Amino acid sequence: DSFNCDGKDLIVHLGPAISKFSFEVGEEVKLQYLSKNENFESCFSCLNNKYYLDLYAAARLILKSCGISSISGGDRCTYTETDKYFSYRRDGTQSGRMAHLIWIETS
Numbered sequence: 001d002s003f004n005c006d007g008k009d010l011i012v013h014l015g016p017a018i019s020k021f022s023f024e025v026g027e028e029v030k031l032q033y034l035s036k037n038e039n040f041e042s043c044f045s046c047l048n049n050k051y052y053l054d055l056y057a058a059a060r061l062i063l064k065s066c067g068i069s070s071i072s073g074g075d076r077c078t079y080t081e082t083d084k085y086f087s088y089r090r091d092g093t094q095s096g097r098m099a100h101l102i103w104i105e106t107s
């Protein structure tokens with residue numbers, strides 16, 4: 001089934017993810033994002049000739065383009081908050097796993 005909905009009817013909470021200055025990516029990743037949407041340029045920073053991607057900003061950009069305005073979260077870092085979260089980038093294959101949930105309430 002597909003659901004027709006208005007973005008104004010949706011509430012989104014961004015759960016834990018790697019933060020902007022912990023998520024170093026190569027130029028090829030940046031170019032891939034920009035090939036999809038030039039507005040992603042604002043989601044990248046360059047520091048010491050290295051690119052960093054703000055996943056939260058990228059998610060907000062996509063969500064807002066879908067008409068979703070009720071967006072919360074996006075303030076936790078799985079990489080730096082070692083006592084709270086797993087991080088594959090930090091811990092490699094020995095890291096744990098996390099799950100994210102999405103649900104639809106129907107009336």
